[in-house]
Amino acid sequence: MTVKQLLLEYDKVNERGTLSPGDTLSGRVTVVTDKETKVQCFLVKAKGKAEVMWPEQDRGASLVHSDKKTYFYFEDIILQDKKGDGSIIIGPGKNVYSFTFEIPKRDMPSSYKGKWGKIIYSLRAKLTQSIWQVHKAKTEFPFLTKSEFPFVSKSEMIIIGLKEPQYGTRISFYGSGKVTMNVSSEKMGLKQGETMEVSAEVLNNSAHTVTPKFFLCEKQTFVAQSQRIVHTNAILLGTGESVSAATSRTVSTVLTVPSHLPPTFFNCSKMKLEYRLKVTLDVPLGRDLEIKLPLVILLGQPKPPKEKAKRSWFT
Known part of the structure; x- marks a missing residue:
């Protein structure tokens, strides 16, 4: 394993540490390797979604009700070996890559985790060396709606x-x-x-x-x-x-x-x-x-x- 560490961080924009519609989501991915490393694809994703799921028994049969809604999805490809010739390489030691996303200015709910569902906003980094060598990192960030009254029309x-x-x-x-x-x-x-x-x-x-x-x-x-x-x-x-x-x-x-x-x-x-x-x-x-x-x-x-x-x- 040539990749020793994959670290994902984002910048806080206020004392709460929250992000809201219209904010800039920026940060960095740190990759630590012990030698030159060939990369097929290296990317960062930002996503906001609500998902629900709960089990139910109906006439002896087990059912699962589930659904989800995506509020935004962005993908930033940092490195990609489009030619497939192994020419995309990360050098040995500590390598830092920056990323920036603009969160849409629309009404979106705040982060929340309940009994049968959650509203989560997250960042994911994925570094693929080969089909057998894939490194991943994930972090969630607290999101705060800008709606003063998120309980009325x-x-x-x-x-x-x-x-x-x-x-x-x-x-x-x-x-x-x-x-x-x-x-x-x-x-x-x-x-x-x-x-x-x-x-x-x-x-x-x-x-x-x-x-x-x-x-x-x-x-x-x-x-x-x-x-x-x-x-x-x-x-x-x-x-x-x-x-x-x-x-x-x-x-x-x-x-x-x-x-x-x-x-x-x-x-x-x-x-x-x-x-x-x-x-x-x-x-x-x-x-x-x-x-x-x-x-x-x-x-x-x-x-x-x-x-x-x-x-x-x-x-």
Whole structure:
């Protein structure tokens, strides 16, 4: 083996290390050899794609649903032996080759990895010496959409409701008693790392003690041609104070969205990501009462690195 190392790197253009539509993707491929090396073809590829795949059992048969969408594909041939005479040679030692691609200025979703699909943007280098000697290198780069609201259509780009308070009410009967729960949040849109107050007003006219619980619900939807699958996940944020029988109480808490939580998005035809704030009343020997409020998570501002500390959903 004359090729000792094949290293692929790209240049960061901002403090996040992300690339976006319209940016220049540049970098270099480093090839380290111990002697002169004949090359048939040496190239670099840049690709952005969304792909989904999930298994399913249908009448005892195993099926796999899959689909993909390509957002861009570029190829830069650095070296190629078109004549086939072995005249294309890489010298011994360290050899560095630069490349540059222009990312298209179009609406493309951010990088994302979910239960049954992912949106990935990657670079690949391939050096072919012969049919039996092929060297490859791959790296993924984080991609960030330029759409301010990647969860609505272009005709609805300004969403006033993101800053408006949200309310929900439910009433349930347990035996001869009635339980009413009113839930409110300061707004529907919340940036990564941002906090907001959530309140649950409970009027308990039943004979049971009820306890409010707060959840963050995630909904991932994947589409492959005419098939669709949904993956949901509920994260318990915390439990409020119990409300005794024949009493009322308002329980308030502060919700902090983790800075690493992916933002809401709809601008991918193969998958989408949604969130809900769910408040339930845990009722002994009864069906839990629940209220779901829409929650749109927006991209936050990057924060400087700092020492790790324990973080809580409640303050």
